[in-house]
Amino acid sequence: MKPISAADAQKTSWDVILVGTSFASCFFAYKLKGRGLRVLFLERGPFIDHDTQLETRVPHPTGGVVQENSSGQRKDWTVRHQFGGCSNCWWGNTPRLQPSDFELFSRYGVAQDWPVSYGDIEPYMVEAEYLMDIAGSDEAGYAPRSAPFPFPPHAPTRAERKLFAQEPSWQPMPCARSNGGRRTTCCVSGACNLCPVDAKFTILNSLELFEDEGFHYLLDAECRTVETAAGLATGVVAQTAELGPITLRADFVGLGANPIFNSAILLRSGIGSDLVGRGLHEQVGQFVWVNIPFDNYYGGTSLTGMGYGFYDGEFRREAASVLIESWNAPPSLRLEKGKWLQRLKLKLVAEDLPQAQNRVVLKDDAPTILWSGHSAYAYAGLALARERVSSLIPFDHEIVGIGGIEPTEAHIIGGTPMGTDSATGVVDKNLRVFGVSNLACLGAGTFTTGAAANPTLTLSALSLYAGEQL
Amino acid sequence: MSLRRRAFLVGAAGLAGAVLVPLTLGGTTSFLRRTLKDHFGPEVLELAGIDDFVDEFAALAGEDDPAKKIAAEMYFGWHGDRVKMIGPAKAMQERFLFTILHRSNIIAVQQGRATEFEYGSVDPWSPVCGLYLSAFADETL
Numbered sequence: 112m113k114p115i116s117a118a119d120a121q122k123t124s125w126d127v128i129l130v131g132t133s134f135a136s137c138f139f140a141y142k143l144k145g146r147g148l149r150v151l152f153l154e155r156g157p158f159i160d161h162d163t164q165l166e167t168r169v170p171h172p173t174g175g176v177v178q179e180n181s182s183g184q185r186k187d188w189t190v191r192h193q194f195g196g197c198s199n200c201w202w203g204n205t206p207r208l209q210p211s212d213f214e215l216f217s218r219y220g221v222a223q224d225w226p227v228s229y230g231d232i233e234p235y236m237v238e239a240e241y242l243m244d245i246a247g248s249d250e251a252g253y254a255p256r257s258a259p260f261p262f263p264p265h266a267p268t269r270a271e272r273k274l275f276a277q278e279p280s281w282q283p284m285p286c287a288r289s290n291g292g293r294r295t296t297c298c299v300s301g302a303c304n305l306c307p308v309d310a311k312f313t314i315l316n317s318l319e320l321f322e323d324e325g326f327h328y329l330l331d332a333e334c335r336t337v338e339t340a341a342g343l344a345t346g347v348v349a350q351t352a353e354l355g356p357i358t359l360r361a362d363f364v365g366l367g368a369n370p371i372f373n374s375a376i377l378l379r380s381g382i383g384s385d386l387v388g389r390g391l392h393e394q395v396g397q398f399v400w401v402n403i404p405f406d407n408y409y410g411g412t413s414l415t416g417m418g419y420g421f422y423d424g425e426f427r428r429e430a431a432s433v434l435i436e437s438w439n440a441p442p443s444l445r446l447e448k449g450k451w452l453q454r455l456k457l458k459l460v461a462e463d464l465p466q467a468q469n470r471v472v473l474k475d476d477a478p479t480i481l482w483s484g485h486s487a488y489a490y491a492g493l494a495l496a497r498e499r500v501s502s503l504i505p506f507d508h509e510i511v512g513i514g515g516i517e518p519t520e521a522h523i524i525g526g527t528p529m530g531t532d533s534a535t536g537v538v539d540k541n542l543r544v545f546g547v548s549n550l551a552c553l554g555a556g557t558f559t560t561g562a563a564a565n566p567t568l569t570l571s572a573l574s575l576y577a578g579e580q581l
Numbered sequence: 582m583s584l585r586r587r588a589f590l591v592g593a594a595g596l597a598g599a600v601l602v603p604l605t606l607g608g609t610t611s612f613l614r615r616t617l618k619d620h621f622g623p624e625v626l627e628l629a630g631i632d633d634f635v636d637e638f639a640a641l642a643g644e645d646d647p648a649k650k651i652a653a654e655m656y657f658g659w660h661g662d663r664v665k666m667i668g669p670a671k672a673m674q675e676r677f678l679f680t681i682l683h684r685s686n687i688i689a690v691q692q693g694r695a696t697e698f699e700y701g702s703v704d705p706w707s708p709v710c711g712l713y714l715s716a717f718a719d720e721t722l
Binding site for chain 1 (some may be wrong): 620621675678679682683688691
């Protein structure tokens, strides 16, 4: 992948333009390699290598997006304008969405089903796991797998050793924090948003996966609109640092920016139905601190375990699925002498549902989020998990604290959802925009419904799947 | 010298003395050492490297607010062993204990699994490799 100037990019007629340089665009591009295609990546921000990020302490991204928040609670949205996008600051947890997450309506009468099933994209989940050198346990077996994980799971904490042995809903957390493979092994510093040793998969440290003679990237170039003629995309207009606004021509356009900005581009372009920008949502999380009668921690990475005890079941007719995270680093410690490590640090993460009133709109041509809060369904899931989490801990314990609602889980979902037709979605099952067959939206913005599981592995798999269709 | 000028100089000298005496005494450092002694026992102060850790933390504490830093030095310096645990003092004590527990191998030393005291940067925003707790993963199976 080579840099290109705006002037040179403008002179070229591209086969494919991909907006954004994070998971969604790069995993889509992975399937375009070796096909003699001229592919241009448009990146709104600069290229900042890992060493420079460490030296300058690129701040953890929060805010930066205009919103009108009527929820009564703080709400942050994590965006990252730099080459590699949020792959620079993600924590690297890669649980898969589960089969039930694709069939919420047919199983529980809630929201709507995805037009693709778990089985449709499972092989691409495997491929994404191998591209990212994921460490995970084959013994866990909550959802069907067609291949083992490429690398074994990190060492569990002391509490997880008991949890895994006595309560089968607890399993090792699969992750892209290395435990073998091309990157150095996780250092367990718990500073994963900017990994000190570059052990976590990022686009930057895995650029060789996305190398092709025909791949170029243009920096400091924000896609503003998609140009169309006769119902087909003909290219994009980008605001560049070098030349100001320029028009770039392409036979195919893939929008792999953040769900907020993908929505804004479609809205600005006048493409798509009234569904564009609607249903923006995110998981909702809450920490739980538990005192236990033995030393915990000593695990092999930051988040070592997860609990599926409240992930799926008939309760989902009324209350959201919840994934429980078990944290090793940074740990929660006790201040009583000698009991410093006798603490279990858990986080409840509930799925949310798309709600039409939570949406992206344009104000003065800039994206603005209208946010009225998480759904009652999500809060019901959290309440259920808080009430019953003790039942999943098969040793003496005392819950000593429950945190407030976290301002973000940094997993923005929705705005350009998949549907079976333009009445139910913005894109079809191949992620193509209804009515503009050579325009795709990529990333978690296309999820029909969210899930309690972290979205990155699944959105990367979806990009592989969609890239193969091109 | 006018009376007014004399009064000003005497007042200024007195104020400087009030600040410098506790600074010289190292009020914050003494408070942190007492905290360590109370929590881990007096032998902790004999560990090589403990003084450096305490000095680094004391230097960093309140770095972004010189007025608060001087106020803290004066408060801890004047009160000495009889310091009243007002809110800010309690907060500093907790932050200090959490810092040493997270960013050093003091737990391993206390448990007899390490004899040499080691620590990473006391700056909590500095990405320090190898959290000490997890560095002993294999030894605690």
